[in-house]
Amino acid sequence: MEREIIDIAKRIFKFEEEDAGFFKFGDAYIVIANDMLSRSFDFPSKLLPKQIGWKAVTASVSDLAAMGAKPIYFSYSLGLSREEISFVEDLMKGIREALDFYGMKFLSGDTNESTELVLDSVAVGIARNLLLRSNAKVGDAVCVTGDLGRAYCSLLYLLEKVEEIEEKILEKFLKPVARVDEGLKLANIANSAIDVSDGLSKELNLLANSSGVMIKVFEDRIPIREEVLEFCTSNNLNPIEVALNSGEEYELLFTVSKDKLEDLDFEFSIIGEVSKGEGVFLVGKEKKPLLPAGWEHFSSK
């Protein structure tokens, strides 16, 4: 459904899909990321209002990070039902805590009545060099920061599909951190980037399509933590599937010329390479196409 709507929007508004909107002003780019989250569809009921506030800021800041922008200002539009008023104070404290963490200033807030909590975060940043998803070059290494899979496992737990989970897995989902410093460094070094908000398989396809290239990813290079491997074993899940479909990771997927890899002074994994052609391929025992929704959500192997 989302794809269908985006295609209508692209036809009517004629724009390139990026992580955020941007325009040049003087010698810099003003980058504006807006990200809407609604209670029924984005927040497991176990999530506390404070955690919702933090996550909403991180989601929009992560879009700025993927564009190589420094986050500076924040606004929100909030829709709320009368029954949810008790949420507001803690929700705003969560937003406040995140703004302090990212060093952002508050611009303005808009409040409305709606059928259920809907929070649209608007993060504004400034970039000297823009990092686009449409600029991956043939020969680039494909890399990703941090680790993947913890958010997916956490969601299974919070939706009560599994009974137990390690704190170290859950913490990344409850209080995710956008890769702001990495994004700023990548702006001067990498060729392209996108943030992992909807799952690696989907982001890889967006990157390949936008850049008009083929991407090969090696199964055994995907960074998965020991706790996630154990969680998958216990719950009969395929850890590669989990890592590929895990959204809300807020890691940066990026491509960089191989001769510049040594300029990157933060932790990341090289998971694949860019070549001529189109599509995304996953290379394990065999090589197979990796589609945007490669597996059904919440399928077990």
Place this chain on the structure above:
Amino acid sequence: MEREIIDIAKRIFKFEEEDAGFFKFGDAYIVIANDMLSRSFDFPSKLLPKQIGWKAVTASVSDLAAMGAKPIYFSYSLGLSREEISFVEDLMKGIREALDFYGMKFLSGDTNESTELVLDSVAVGIARNLLLRSNAKVGDAVCVTGDLGRAYCSLLYLLEKVEEIEEKILEKFLKPVARVDEGLKLANIANSAIDVSDGLSKELNLLANSSGVMIKVFEDRIPIREEVLEFCTSNNLNPIEVALNSGEEYELLFTVSKDKLEDLDFEFSIIGEVSKGEGVFLVGKEKKPLLPAGWEHFSSK
């Protein structure tokens, strides 16, 4: 309820309430207005998707106009239920039509699943001089562009509280126009401004409180069109009450030094004056305090 939430937000984020957020960049101000509308609470069911799109853009552009900013860029976040997908194309055409009318460029769109249509409009503008609601001066004339009351009458009709209405009344509600040119002119001349989105009585109180002044408004100076007077007579309504409580008018309420009134080359009405003190008073046969919600919505006299 809204007031309560705004007060929590002001305590946590420590900001001044203005029509939009803004920050200085180089020698200009970047002004960002976000305005969320949800289907159950903001759109009578008779409103067409295209009209919703137009209105959403106008609502955020009107906030820029009230700050003296020129609207330039637009983004949206859209939440939608599966049942509302057929809306999307026309909704976006309405947005597109408004962007063309205001001469704005499209930045980006974010799409989400939600329980019902929620549209957050983000309009970005640039101002050389900022027009604030906190800067009304003692001695200023209090003025308003256009006419008031048509939106309220239209709402009564669209909500099926009355059976008949003249097209000339309805057209302002179905396709409102933000006062962009007036706002740009006022930025160099007026002392303060606010847009009439929630009703004149509420905006007058916001202006007086933000500026720390008293405002007197003369009942017989409030601009009400002949059609509205007739509509009120037919439906046993008090036209002054209607004009004071009519939201979504998108007129500009502003204060200006009396010796600069002749510099204003567009149509407006002088409805009152700013003096020392606090509060808002309505002067008719007698002088009485005008509270933010002076009358119950949809009350008849």
